[in-house]
Amino acid sequence: MPGVHDRGGWPDDTPIDLTEHEYSDWERRVDAVHQVLGAQGIRTTDEMRRAIESLPPDQYESLSYYEKWTAALEILLIEKGVLTAQEIDAKAAQLREQGL
Amino acid sequence: MTIAAAEPVRFEDGSAVRVRVESPAHHFRTPAYIQGHVGVVDALCGVYPNPESLAHGGDGLPRQPLYRVRLRQTDLWPEYAGNPADTLLVDVYQHWLEAA
Amino acid sequence: MTTTHVEDHVHDQPMSEVALRSVAIEALLAEKGLLTADEVQRQVDLMDRRTPADGAKVVARAWVDPDFKARLLSDTRSALGEMGIRISEDTPHLTVVENTEEVHHLVVCTLCSCYPRMLLGRPPDWYKSLAYRSRAVSDPRGVMAEFGTAVASDMQVDVLDSTADMRYLVLPRRPEGTEGMSEEELARLVTRDSMVGVSEALAP
Numbered sequence: 001m002p003g004v005h006d007r008g009g010w011p012d013d014t015p016i017d018l019t020e021h022e023y024s025d026w027e028r029r030v031d032a033v034h035q036v037l038g039a040q041g042i043r044t045t046d047e048m049r050r051a052i053e054s055l056p057p058d059q060y061e062s063l064s065y066y067e068k069w070t071a072a073l074e075i076l077l078i079e080k081g082v083l084t085a086q087e088i089d090a091k092a093a094q095l096r097e098q099g100l
Numbered sequence: 101m102t103i104a105a106a107e108p109v110r111f112e113d114g115s116a117v118r119v120r121v122e123s124p125a126h127h128f129r130t131p132a133y134i135q136g137h138v139g140v141v142d143a144l145c146g147v148y149p150n151p152e153s154l155a156h157g158g159d160g161l162p163r164q165p166l167y168r169v170r171l172r173q174t175d176l177w178p179e180y181a182g183n184p185a186d187t188l189l190v191d192v193y194q195h196w197l198e199a200a
Numbered sequence: 201m202t203t204t205h206v207e208d209h210v211h212d213q214p215m216s217e218v219a220l221r222s223v224a225i226e227a228l229l230a231e232k233g234l235l236t237a238d239e240v241q242r243q244v245d246l247m248d249r250r251t252p253a254d255g256a257k258v259v260a261r262a263w264v265d266p267d268f269k270a271r272l273l274s275d276t277r278s279a280l281g282e283m284g285i286r287i288s289e290d291t292p293h294l295t296v297v298e299n300t301e302e303v304h305h306l307v308v309c310t311l312c313s314c315y316p317r318m319l320l321g322r323p324p325d326w327y328k329s330l331a332y333r334s335r336a337v338s339d340p341r342g343v344m345a346e347f348g349t350a351v352a353s354d355m356q357v358d359v360l361d362s363t364a365d366m367r368y369l370v371l372p373r374r375p376e377g378t379e380g381m382s383e384e385e386l387a388r389l390v391t392r393d394s395m396v397g398v399s400e401a402l403a404p
Contacts (some may be wrong), residue, residue, distance in 0.1 A: 001123075002123070002131070002132035002133075003123075005311055006131050006133075006311060007310050007311075007330055007333040007334045008131045008132070008133040008134075008311075008333065008334065008337045008361065009133040009176070009177065009310075009334060009337055009338040010334040011334075012330060012331050012334040012335060014330075014331045015331065016326050016329055016331045016332050016335075016343065016346050017325070017326060017331070018326050018346075018347070019325065020324045020325050020326070021325060026219040026222050026223060028244045028248070029222065029223075029244060030225075030226070031243075031244075031247065032240045032241075032243035032244045032247065033222075033225070033226050033229070033235065033240055035243045035247075036235050036239050036240055036243055037234070037235070039290075040234070040235075042234065044155070045154075046127065046151040046154035046155035047154065047155050047156070049151075049155060049311075049312055050126075050127035050155035050156065052312070053127060061330065064218075065313070065325070065328050066222070067216075067218040067219075069222075070218050070219075070221055070222040070225070071218070073222070073225055074221065077225065077229075082232070082234070083228055083229075083232075087228055088221060088224050088228065091224035091225075091227055091228050092217075092220045092221050092223075092224040094224075095223055095224055095227070096214070096220060100214065100215050100220055100223060129311060129363045129364050130363070131310050131361065131363060133310075133337065133338075145293065145295075145364070145365065145366050146293060146365065148364070148365045151364070166364055166365060166366075168366070170358075173357075173359075176337075176338070177338050177339075180338070181341075182339075182340065182341045182353075182357060183353060183355065183356055183357065186340070186356055186357045187358050187359075188358070188359045188361065189358055189359065189360045189361070190360075190361040190363055191362065191363050191364035191365070192363070193364065
């Protein structure tokens with residue numbers, strides 16, 4: 001049974017959705033944060049792929065592209081001891097209060 | 101014992117190769133749909149750090165030769181309806197290949 | 201700096217939970233001195249500047265200059281360097297594959313979303329979709345039909361699944377009736393989709 005990310009040849013009759021969306025600010029920034037951390041050697045592309053593939057299959061299939069990048073970033077930064085889940089929770093709550 | 105920094109290149113252009121059938125618990129880059137199939141080496145792409153090591157914080161050594169392998173679509177997909185000459189080209193690291 | 205960045209994000213609609221977490225993570229990394237908002241913005245700007253127009257220029261040059269085309273196919277990095285397009289050593293290796301009267305190429309990444317970002321910018325949503333990733337390898341002609349592209353039955357279709365350290369760009373066929381056109385005019389016929397291989401270059 002291939003992993004959820006290993007899609008080649010999976011039975012899938014859904015027509016390809018050709019709608020394109022303009023990337024929002026946060027999507028472009030999380031993309032950039034990954035590149036910056038990569039340039040600093042804090043995380044590798046392969047680690048990021050591994051983190052994305054480790055998401056529960058329902059999340060892998062339902063999260064948007066940059067939502068998966070965000071989830072992967074969180075997994076890796078916690079794993080490497082750079083951030084804790086509590087810190088991220090607290091910062092997110094604080095930003096919400098600031099109106100985000 | 102010193103560990104070789106790079107695995108020696110084992111296959112030439114035109115070599116017949118079979119893709120190993122494996123699903124290790126760690127991250128890997130060999131899709132399930134090509135595993136067990138026989139193809140022909142189209143080109144040596146280069147010698148690269150092993151992503152299976154990089155994905156888990158390793159140093160990627162020894163580096164692995166990476167080949168572009170050509171497989172027949174009619175071999176991969178029993179129902180394939182296109183031109184019998186159609187092929188699939190896929191990049192596979194040497195440790196996933198054996199002589200066929 | 202972080203404060204300015206937060207204010208940039210304040211909109212009428214509250215952000216989704218995941219989007220909010222991404223902002224939180226960036227803010228924390230900045231507080232810990234691991235990156236700055238300016239560094240991130242420079243990277244955003246760099247990617248924003250990369251568009252399919254870059255790839256189109258390269259294709260148009262290859263159409264008008266056979267020697268350049270030969271170099272582009274054999275040593276992509278140095279050929280791009282001639283055009284002032286520098287690809288740093290730490291980015292994946294780019295290979296250009298040529299569509300001919302006999303062979304048509306189509307590019308996919310079945311495992312994730314590998315894409316020649318250095319010449320086309322960020323990939324479109326459909327390229328990353330599960331439907332494209334599953335069927336581009338098993339039914340490339342059906343997939344191309346969804347893009348309105350009919351490939352002759354006697355044409356050989358080669359699909360490239362970029363699973364590893366290589367990125368692929370398709371050099372589409374030069375359309376008929378473009379003999380007198382300038383390089384600039386030709387570049388306008390080269391679409392992003394034609395460089396992924398789901399379609400042909402535009403007719404003049």
